[in-house]
Amino acid sequence: xxxxxxxxxxxxxxxIKTVSNVVNGYVHVxxxxxxxxxxxxAALNYRPNTAARHLRQGRxxxxxxxxxxxxxxxxxxxxxxxxxxxxxRSLKVLIEQTDGARDRELEITEGVPGHLIDGLILSPxxxxxxxxxxxxxxLPMILLGEQITDGAADRVVVDNVAAAEEAVAHLVSLGRxxxxxxxxxxxxxxxxxxxxxxxxxxxxxxxxxxxDPSLVIPVEQFHRHDGxxxxxxxxxxxxxxxxxxxxxxxxxxxxxxTLLSHGLSVPGDVAVxxxxxxxxxxxxxxxxxxxxxxxxxIARTAIDLLIKRFSGDHDALPRSVNPxxxxxxxxxxxxx
Amino acid sequence: xxxxxxxxxxxxxxxIKTVSNVVNGYVHVxxxxxxxxxxxxAALNYRPNTAARHLRQGRxxxxxxxxxxxxxxxxxxxxxxxxxxxxxRSLKVLIEQTDGARDRELEITEGVPGHLIDGLILSPxxxxxxxxxxxxxxLPMILLGEQITDGAADRVVVDNVAAAEEAVAHLVSLGRxxxxxxxxxxxxxxxxxxxxxxxxxxxxxxxxxxxDPSLVIPVEQFHRHDGxxxxxxxxxxxxxxxxxxxxxxxxxxxxxxTLLSHGLSVPGDVAVxxxxxxxxxxxxxxxxxxxxxxxxxIARTAIDLLIKRFSGDHDALPRSVNPxxxxxxxxxxxxx
DNA sequence: CGTTCGGTTTACAACGATGTACAAGCTGCT
DNA sequence: AGCAGCTTGTACATCGTTGTAAACCGAACG
Numbered sequence: 151x152x153x154x155x156x157x158x159x160x161x162x163x164x165x166i167k168t169v170s171n172v173v174n175g176y177v178h179v180x181x182x183x184x185x186x187x188x189x190x191x192a193a194l195n196y197r198p199n200t201a202a203r204h205l206r207q208g209r210x211x212x213x214x215x216x217x218x219x220x221x222x223x224x225x226x227x228x229x230x231x232x233x234x235x236x237x238x239r240s241l242k243v244l245i246e247q248t249d250g251a252r253d254r255e256l257e258i259t260e261g262v263p264g265h266l267i268d269g270l271i272l273s274p275x276x277x278x279x280x281x282x283x284x285x286x287x288x289l290p291m292i293l294l295g296e297q298i299t300d301g302a303a304d305r306v307v308v309d310n311v312a313a314a315e316e317a318v319a320h321l322v323s324l325g326r327x328x329x330x331x332x333x334x335x336x337x338x339x340x341x342x343x344x345x346x347x348x349x350x351x352x353x354x355x356x357x358x359x360x361x362d363p364s365l366v367i368p369v370e371q372f373h374r375h376d377g378x379x380x381x382x383x384x385x386x387x388x389x390x391x392x393x394x395x396x397x398x399x400x401x402x403x404x405x406x407x408t409l410l411s412h413g414l415s416v417p418g419d420v421a422v423x424x425x426x427x428x429x430x431x432x433x434x435x436x437x438x439x440x441x442x443x444x445x446x447x448i449a450r451t452a453i454d455l456l457i458k459r460f461s462g463d464h465d466a467l468p469r470s471v472n473p474x475x476x477x478x479x480x481x482x483x484x485x486x
Numbered sequence: 487x488x489x490x491x492x493x494x495x496x497x498x499x500x501x502i503k504t505v506s507n508v509v510n511g512y513v514h515v516x517x518x519x520x521x522x523x524x525x526x527x528a529a530l531n532y533r534p535n536t537a538a539r540h541l542r543q544g545r546x547x548x549x550x551x552x553x554x555x556x557x558x559x560x561x562x563x564x565x566x567x568x569x570x571x572x573x574x575r576s577l578k579v580l581i582e583q584t585d586g587a588r589d590r591e592l593e594i595t596e597g598v599p600g601h602l603i604d605g606l607i608l609s610p611x612x613x614x615x616x617x618x619x620x621x622x623x624x625l626p627m628i629l630l631g632e633q634i635t636d637g638a639a640d641r642v643v644v645d646n647v648a649a650a651e652e653a654v655a656h657l658v659s660l661g662r663x664x665x666x667x668x669x670x671x672x673x674x675x676x677x678x679x680x681x682x683x684x685x686x687x688x689x690x691x692x693x694x695x696x697x698d699p700s701l702v703i704p705v706e707q708f709h710r711h712d713g714x715x716x717x718x719x720x721x722x723x724x725x726x727x728x729x730x731x732x733x734x735x736x737x738x739x740x741x742x743x744t745l746l747s748h749g750l751s752v753p754g755d756v757a758v759x760x761x762x763x764x765x766x767x768x769x770x771x772x773x774x775x776x777x778x779x780x781x782x783x784i785a786r787t788a789i790d791l792l793i794k795r796f797s798g799d800h801d802a803l804p805r806s807v808n809p810x811x812x813x814x815x816x817x818x819x820x821x822x
Numbered sequence: 823c824g825t826t827c828g829g830t831t832t833a834c835a836a837c838g839a840t841g842t843a844c845a846a847g848c849t850g851c852t
Numbered sequence: 853a854g855c856a857g858c859t860t861g862t863a864c865a866t867c868g869t870t871g872t873a874a875a876c877c878g879a880a881c882g
Contacts, residue, residue, distance in 0.1 A: 152601060152624075154868055165832050170870060178829055195622060200602040201540035202868035205837050210537065212548075212580065212602070219566055221765060226562030230555055233583050242602070244548065244580045247569050265488060265838095266536040266548070266578070286531065374769045403769055410771045411822070429557060430766050433710045433739055435746045486747070490838055501862050506840060514859055538838035541867050601868095825881080832875070838867105845862075852855085 153194040162190035173198060210268055213456060216246040216258045217273040217294075222372070223428040224398065225273065228294075231449035232271065239453060241268075250275030250371075261287035269456040275342075290459035292452045296341050304455045305470045308443045310342060313475050314349025315356075317423045317441050318395050320477055322357040326393035326421055329354070330365040332380040332405060333372060333397025346397045346425065365391055372397065377404025385412060392420060393483075399424035399431045402438050406482065410435075422482040436481030443475040489530040498526035509534060546604055549792060552582040552594045553609040553630075558708070559764040560734065561609065564630075567785035568607065575789055577604075586611035586707075597623040605792040611678075626795035628788045632677050640791045641806045644779045646678060649811050650685025651692075653759045653777050654731050656813055658693040662729035662757055665690070666701040668716040668741060669708060669733025682733045682761065701727055708733065713740025721748060728756060729819075735760035735767045738774050742818065746771075758818040772817030779811040 155173075159166045164183060171179050172187040179187075190196075204210040215232050217225045233243045244267060248254040255277045258270070273294040282302045291303045321329050331350045335343035347366065354361055367383055369376035377396055381404065384391055396402035402424030409416050416422055416436055424431060427442030451471050458466075491509075495502045500519060507515050508523040515523075526532075540546040551568050553561045569579045580603060584590040591613045594606065609630040618638050627639040657665050667686045671679035683702065690697055703719055705712035713732055717740065720727055732738035738760030745752050752758055752772055760767060763778030787807050794802075 155870095156868075166868090167833080167870080168831060170868095171831085174870080178831090180830065183830080197597065197601065199541070199868050201537050201546065202837090203870080204537040205535070205541050205839090205867090206869045206871085208837080220556070220569065221559075221563045221566045223557075223559060223562065223766075226559065226565075227557045229562075229581070230557045230583065233556065233581050237583075242580050242582075244578050245565070245569050246578075247566065247573075261533065265533065374765070378769070403766075407769050407771060429710070430559075430739075433714070433743050435743055435771055491840095492838075502838090503840075503863085504861060506838095507861090510840085514861090516860065519860080535838050538867090539840085541837090541869090542839050542841090544867080823882105827880080828878095830875105830877080832873100834872090834874100836871085837869090840866085842865085843863090846860085848859075849857085850855105851857100852853105 152199070153196045154199065155196075158187065158190045158194055158196050161194060162186045209460075210266060211240065212242045212244055212267045213269045213271065213453075214244045214246055214258070214267045215271045215273075216248055216255070218250040218275055219247050220245065222400065223430060224400075224426040227428060228273075228445050228449060231446045232452065235446075235449045235453040239457060241453070248275070252276035252281070256281055259285050259287065259291065261289050268460060271452050271456065290456055292455050294448065294452060302468065304459070304468050306448050306451045306455070306473060307470070308441075308448075308475045309472050310345035311349040311352065313425070313441045313443075313477075314346040314395070314397075315353040316349075316477050317425065317439075318350050318353035319356070320439070320479065320483065321393040321395065321421055321423060322353065322359070324393070324417075324421060324483060327359060328362075328365070328389065328391045329359070329393045329395060330367065330384050330391035331395050331397070332367045332369065332377055332384075332401050334366050334368040336368065343397055350395055369397075369401065372400055374400045374404035374407070377401030378408045379404070381405035381408035385409075385414075390420070393417075394420060394422050396422065396424050399426040399428045399438060399440055402440070402482070403430065403434055406434060406436075406438065417481070417483050417485050424482075427478060431480070434482075436486060439480045439483040440478055441475055442478050444473050447473045488535070489532045490535065491532075494523065494526045494530055494532050497530060498522045545796070546602060547576065548578045548580055548603050549605045549607065549789075550580045550582055550594070550603045551607045551609075552584055552591070554586040554611050555583050556581065558736065559766060560736075560762040563764060564609075564781050564785060567782045568788065571782075571785045571789040575793060577789070584611070588612035588617070592617055595621050595623065595627065597625050604796060607788050607792065626792055628791050630784065630788060638804065640795070640804050642784050642787045642791065642809060643806070644777075644784075644811045645808050646681035647685040647688065649761070649777045649779075649813075650682040650731070650733075651689040652685075652813050653761065653775075654686050654689035655692070656775070656815065656819065657729040657731065657757055657759060658689065658695070660729070660753075660757060660819060663695060664698075664701070664725065664727045665695070665729045665731060666703065666720050666727035667731050667733070668703045668705065668713055668720075668737050670702050670704040672704065679733055686731055705733075705737065708736055710736045710740035710743070713737030714744045715740070717741035717744035721745075721750075726756070729753075730756060730758050732758065732760050735762040735764045735774060735776055738776070738818070739766065739770055742770060742772075742774065753817070753819050753821050760818075763814060767816070770818075772822060775816045775819040776814055777811055778814050780809050783809045 155166045155169045158169045236243045255274050269290040271292045274296050293303050293305045367380040424438050424440040427440045431438035491502045491505045494505045572579045591610050605626040607628045610632050629639050629641045703716040760774050760776040763776045767774035
């Protein structure tokens, strides 16, 4: 059985409160008493009970991170950074997977965990602005990676339009003219896809290249499989593209796989750009050119915003932070 | 402010305990009272306070999953399954990253989270048997992926020796005779590496192939980078290998990268086998032959074992479960 | 010598939920 | 009518912790 303040108090021959004072570093405790108590704590291997503390103080020291799925490397890497950043602030992270399903996301914003957590970092796929407006829960929440226009919560999100434009501009600068896009999504769960598509079109316009809808391939999910399939479709065209901008790295890696298995050369025949800079993209053959958001900065910023909410400015206006990103050019566009 | 049983009780005009009874589905509550209470609950948007429940019942409904790092795809995928399996049992999962550091692992087995969690699933890298014997914490714990001989805790771990042997036997069956191994580790944190090495040697012995220590390459970590480096070393040998057994997929993918960038053909010149079957291995070029442990089974088993510990047989003898695995043969050994 | 002062320690009441014990109301039996 | 036995509801203590208020003590002061 775990020991409590009561046990320590009895063992040390002092009151419960005194032990509590020692544990919490209260100043006015005599050296003698402090020593006695500390010895008792060591002897009984006492550890404060988080549940009781939580009940008393209304703070659990736990936050939730809700993301579509851990098996997607981008989210896994991001989650790793979040856990790390949280750890530095003595916070624990509880993981929820939404599969990008709207009802799961909704459920989570409405505080499923029942007072279990102090705050929430949510990376939504399907949630709409309206869903958020109707939110009744007062739990501090940070949104990741969705450009839901000024809403009810803090947001940390890269400038998807600018980043996408930069990626496509890179392809243009290499002399590519028939540039495809893989990853379009019409349905509600597609804010990110729409923004990256906008960046793509903007880059084309600036380069004076006509927009060709047949080069924009929609996908169901942002997985390797969808990328491979989409690329297959592009190769079947009468006039295949000479470059592809994929809305994330997994799509890009899937596309790569299809290209190579058709004996095509990358970037010789087709150049490929991704988005996310997952670790895998540094080791694929060829390595993948990609837009790299600073994931560590994203994680750290999200945690900091949450902590700000905890302490005081509970009702400040929602903040929006754009983390830095950069285009990393690798073999899939520059060649080996 | 969140509402409590007290508020609901006042609103419904009944006692606190009656509300509690309704919430907990106690049978002997009249239909009228139940309706009144339920209406009050809805009106006040009442949600039970987890902290209070936890304090009272000694159960939080939260477990911790401690693993080296989420950015390693194997652990990310595994974590995904664990969260999923836990969700089905109404458990929440809190993630801890150890970086495979012994002191972090030790800290965690000693119950850092302070009564915050009901149980622990730990995937140790550095922990030794002795460390575990000295464990004082009574928290139910399940060990993943380490073959620490019958210790103080339940274990879920594939038969590394048999699996490794099967992988190498596959290479032998393809006519390979100069088979290297990448991933040896001498230091304490290397139980897994040692077992896979044993399987490797066993397969060689069975095939009547002499053991050549120069073909066994040690690594610091099981990352792509280490695999790439190790492969480089092998290629620099006077007599390079015609096959490589990598102790995990990341090492294998790193090795692949080195081979291809040297213009070598896989499996033409060198065949490669990995271990873990991470998703990436289905999409690499060439796709990677690998030992695939059933991750979903591992996760489910771990959760089930934990739950068994919660309910009663707190002091049953430690169980050890060997999840199933299978060798999946892909292009890196069979060719395209 | 009584008073005040400050540091040190303690008793008590919360936080929100639930198990125990028991009271009140009802039924049905002798 | 009296009593057992059941249903339905309540009061109270409790889980481990901490904030509040107050008690205690020796020292310093007038």
